[in-house]
Amino acid sequence: MKKVLWFRRDLRVHDSMLLAQDGEVLPIFIFDTKILRGLDTKDRRVSFIFEQVLKLKADLKALGLDLALFYGTPFDVFTYLKTLGFEDVYSSVDYDDYAKERDGEIAEMLRFHFLNDCxxxxxxxxxxxxxxxxxxxxxxxxxxxxxxxxxxALKYARGNQSLAQFNYKELLSIQGHAQTPLHVKIESIGFEPLHVNIIExxxxxxxxxxxxxxxxxxxxxxxxxxxxxxxxxxxxxxxxxxxxxxxxxxxxxxxxxxxxxxxxxxxxxxxxxxxxxFPRLAWENYKYTPPISNDAEAYERFILAQTGYPLVDAAITELLETGLMHNRARMVVGSFFTKHLMLPWQKGEAFFAKYLLDYDASANVLSWQWCAGTGIDPQPYFRIFNPYAQSLKFDKEACYIKRFLPILNDIPSACLHKEAYLTSHEIAGYPKPIIGHESARKRFLNTFS
Ligand SMILES: Cc1cc2nc3c(=O)[nH]c(=O)nc-3n(C[C@H](O)[C@H](O)[C@H](O)COP(=O)(O)OP(=O)(O)OC[C@H]3O[C@@H](n4cnc5c(N)ncnc54)[C@H](O)[C@@H]3O)c2cc1C
Known part of the structure; x- marks a missing residue:
């Protein structure tokens, strides 16, 4: 019985449930065109994944195995693998909407063995x-x-395996019934290589x-x-x-x-x-339906880090420049987006999804619903973070703010936590606050009630 070991959220050889399987195995990774199609050609995550996949391939080789690489939809890839006599696929669970639909489709074709490895x-x-x-x-x-x-927390030991016959040298593009070998490099799948600074x-x-x-x-x-x-x-x-x-x-x-x-x-x-x-949480409120404004200008200013709230703009800049954002900043930004700007959390979630290196549907959706006060066990709707008080408490010297907004370097740190200063002074190249904190708070609570 030949087994496909499908790596996706488990890109390692140590302590791997996939590699604990015995028998004749074909380890694979699919660069899924359905996912890649929606991404920018300069997506940092693709560079990170590509790098990790190459590392995984090298680590597998060191164990006497290898990794077959595909570019296409999982449906096309498994249709092809079935013609080669593969009947069983092993993979770790994935609970987001797309993943469930994808796996359901493959499970109709081959015997799908789900592993709780994440x-x-x-x-x-x-x-x-x-x-x-x-x-x-x-x-x-x-x-x-x-x-x-x-x-x-037991460690999974390696199974007793032999490597299935396959051409492991190339990246095989599969579109319908057509197969095209590609060079193993990120450009082959239409992306630019970027340096991603993630500590081992x-x-x-x-x-x-x-x-x-x-x-x-x-x-x-x-x-x-x-x-x-x-x-x-x-x-x-x-x-x-x-x-x-x-x-x-x-x-x-x-x-x-x-x-x-x-x-x-x-x-x-x-x-x-x-x-x-509760899969509907991916797009639906669980608790309340919050008041929503579809203020396109507010959204634009938010995503361009131009709200005039230093902490919020520094956090968005951190996201855009590094692909990450400090957790406290994520909380403040999520609250600001849904409560000060009254924008729908789904839009904020999608914005984070586009840039976060650690983007994970469950953590992101549920955290956004927490911020908006709409999810299961959320932050109470009436709790509205004051971004000035938050930066005063957690970034008193404004080091974080100034690191990501060097344009504010010459402003005394204490002033960056004061709305009165920011609204009454012109700062070259930096806007005045998009809305007053107190009026935003009242607007949200009044509309909500
Ligand atoms: C609006 C918003 C969106 C978020 N989106 C994501 C996301 O897409 N992916 C993501 O991994 N985390 C998300 N988080 C949670 C958290 O911000 C990050 O996990 C954390 O900042 C990552 O840094 P760390 O690994 O140094 O965290 P640490 O503080 O060292 O935490 C250790 C680990 O615990 C987990 N964790 C920590 N906090 C949370 C949390 N609130 N929810 C779920 N897991 C958590 C993470 O896996 C993290 O690596 C989000 C939080 C908010 C408020």
């Missing part, structure tokens, strides 16, 4: 006594803690060891590097979630404070769990 818990494992899903994080978290045993996962863990005890106190400070930088690796599986947990267990045994960080990992699980159980 998360610790399976969505149907953590349920309330009445068998329904949890709707509030804290009880979900406690249920996960109660359920957790060492078993969940093992190095990230090593560095994080020195920060873990202060993680809870420091993680919100915008100019302090207090977090793990693991989100991109967890997104693409360049590190195993079980490895991260084993690392935490080891640190805990040495007396380190690991709980606050573990809690964030469970947040990641919770959001994937909610999207699995």
């Amino acid at each position: 998360y610790l818990f399976e969505p149907n494992e953590v349920l309330k006594k009445d068998g329904t899903p949890y709707l509030v994080f804290t009880p979900y978290y406690h249920a996960c803690q109660a359920l957790y045993t060492q078993f969940y 996962p093992q190095k990230a863990l090593e560095i994080f060891t020195c920060k873990i005890d202060s993680y809870e106190q420091m993680r919100d400070f915008l100019d302090v590097d207090a977090t793990s930088h693991l989100s991109v690796h967890l997104r693409f599986g360049t590190i195993s979630i079980r490895e991260v947990v084993r690392y935490l267990v080891a640190l805990k045994q040495q007396g380190h404070t690991t709980e606050p960080f573990f809690r964030q990992l469970i947040f990641r699980e919770f959001y994937a769990y909610l999207l699995y159980h």
Whole structure:
């Protein structure tokens, strides 16, 4: 029985459920044209993935295996593989809408074996006594803690494998029944190679060891590097979630404070769990229908980092320049977009989806719904972050603001947290605030009520 091992969100050889399979195997990666078609040719994620796929190929070769590369739709690729006698495909779960539809289609063609390799818990494992899903994080978290045993973080050993015959040398483009071999380079799939500065996962863990005890106190400070930088690796599986947990267990045994960080990992699980159980959350409000303005100019100013709110504009600049954004900044920006500007969270979500290197449908959608106050277990709708108070608290010296908005370098830091200063002074090249904080707050609450 020949098995296709389909790598997608698990681009590694260590601790891999895919590589734990025995038998004759064909490891593959598909550059999916349905996904790539919608992206800019300068998309950083494609460069990152391409690089990781080449690394995976080299690592597999070192194990006596290889990686077949395809460019096309999964449907066309599996139609072709079926003609070569492949009947079984193994792959890790993926819960977003497109992924479910894609996998459903392939499952009608071949026997599809889903592996829970991206998360610790399976969505149907953590349920309330009445068998329904949890709707509030804290009880979900406690249920996960109660359920957790060492078993969940076991390392998967390599299976007993032989490599299926295939031409592994090229990148095979498959369009319908036509097959065209391409050179293995990013330009072959229509993208420009870009440098993406993401620290290696093992190095990230090593560095994080020195920060873990202060993680809870420091993680919100915008100019302090207090977090793990693991989100991109967890997104693409360049590190195993079980490895991260084993690392935490080891640190805990040495007396380190690991709980606050573990809690964030469970947040990641919770959001994937909610999207699995409530797929309509991807586009639909769960709680309230918030007031919405379709102010195109406000949207334009937001995405161009021209709102006149220094923290918001610095955060958007961080996103555009690096593909990442500090978590506290994401929270403030999400609140500002949905409450100050009263724009629909779906548009903000789509904007983040376009640029975030760690973009993950469940984390992004549910976080945006949290900010908007519309999701399951969201921030209360009446809680509206004051961006000035937030920057004063978490970026007092305005280092984060000035790093991403050097145009403000000459303005005294304290002034950047003061609306009165920003509205009454002309700053060359920088706009006045798009709306007053207090009037925006009142407008939202009045419209909402
Ligand atoms: C509006 C908004 C959109 C977001 N979109 C995404 C997204 O598309 N992809 C994404 O991975 N995270 C998203 N987050 C969560 C969070 O901002 C990032 O996970 C975090 O900033 C990544 O940095 P880190 O790895 O250093 O995080 P750390 O603080 O070191 O956290 C460790 C890990 O926990 C997970 N995590 C932390 N916070 C959250 C959270 N709120 N929800 C889910 N998982 C979390 C991530 O996998 C992260 O790598 C979003 C948050 C907001 C408010």
